[in-house]
Amino acid sequence: MSIQQNLQKIKSDLPTQVTLVAISKTKPVEAILEAYNSGQRIFGENKVQEMCDKQLLLPTDIQWHIVGHLQSNKVKYIAPFVSLIHAVDSLKLLQEINKQAAKNNRIIDCLLQIYIAQEETKFGFNFEEAEQLLSSPTFQDLKNVRIVGLMGMASNTDNTEQVRMEFRSLKNFFDKIKNQDSRLETTYTILSMGMSSDYTIAIEEGSTMVRIGSSIFGERGYAH
Numbered sequence: 410m411s412i413q414q415n416l417q418k419i420k421s422d423l424p425t426q427v428t429l430v431a432i433s434k435t436k437p438v439e440a441i442l443e444a445y446n447s448g449q450r451i452f453g454e455n456k457v458q459e460m461c462d463k464q465l466l467l468p469t470d471i472q473w474h475i476v477g478h479l480q481s482n483k484v485k486y487i488a489p490f491v492s493l494i495h496a497v498d499s500l501k502l503l504q505e506i507n508k509q510a511a512k513n514n515r516i517i518d519c520l521l522q523i524y525i526a527q528e529e530t531k532f533g534f535n536f537e538e539a540e541q542l543l544s545s546p547t548f549q550d551l552k553n554v555r556i557v558g559l560m561g562m563a564s565n566t567d568n569t570e571q572v573r574m575e576f577r578s579l580k581n582f583f584d585k586i587k588n589q590d591s592r593l594e595t596t597y598t599i600l601s602m603g604m605s606s607d608y609t610i611a612i613e614e615g616s617t618m619v620r621i622g623s624s625i626f627g628e629r630g631y632a633h
């Protein structure tokens with residue numbers, strides 16, 4: 410199936426309140442243009458350099474999301490144009506995003522990455538750490554970042570019940586934070602969970618944003 414057909418198929422599966430981020434990492438600009446020409450405007454990349462290179466070559470109304478672990482020293486390259494940062498996993502990173510956003514005279518939307526998988530991973534906050542961050546005065550002082558929601562990745566496993574429980578725990582935490590923090594009330598609306606292998610489960614469990622790569626563009630040549 411073509412990129413256009415894949416996109417149409419996926420979009421027909423998505424409830425209207427769920428936003429599709431087309432994850433185009435490792436794929437050429439021609440592939441992105443094909444998706445763009447069938448109406449897709451939100452694209453996600455996980456490497457800063459790659460995203461900057463592509464951004465220069467592609468239409469300016471594309472909204473670029475950075476989805477992978479982001480190193481603080483690279484924030485400056487994407488700060489002028491990035492539309493959403495999915496994986497804020499430390500206060501230090503958030504402070505750097507705030508600084509670079511201020512330099513560019515803008516407010517940058519961010520999601521906190523929450524660690525929900527059973528497996529070992531280096532990145533993301535646990536629930537308690539995320540709550541602490543959101544209630545800390547240091548965070549409250551950051552005027553050029555806006556926390557618009559949370560992001561999580563389920564375990565990479567065939568056990569769909571486990572995946573479901575992990576997504577459910579994130580949705581519960583998302584709701585808890587929403588009810589607690591009045592500052593977040595109006596802008597905190599995004600729950601980014603679900604990829605090619607598990608997005609239908611994620612949607613059933615309350616996802617509002619799915620990040621889909623290989624089901625649109627085909628398998629990638631190497632592991633990411």
Ligand SMILES: *Cc1c(COP(=O)(O)O)cnc(C)c1O
Pocket residue numbers: 432434455476477604605606620621622623624633
């Ligand atoms: C690569 C990637 C995706 C998309 O993965 P697919 O399995 O190709 O859909 C989603 N989220 C993140 C953070 C990624 O790095």
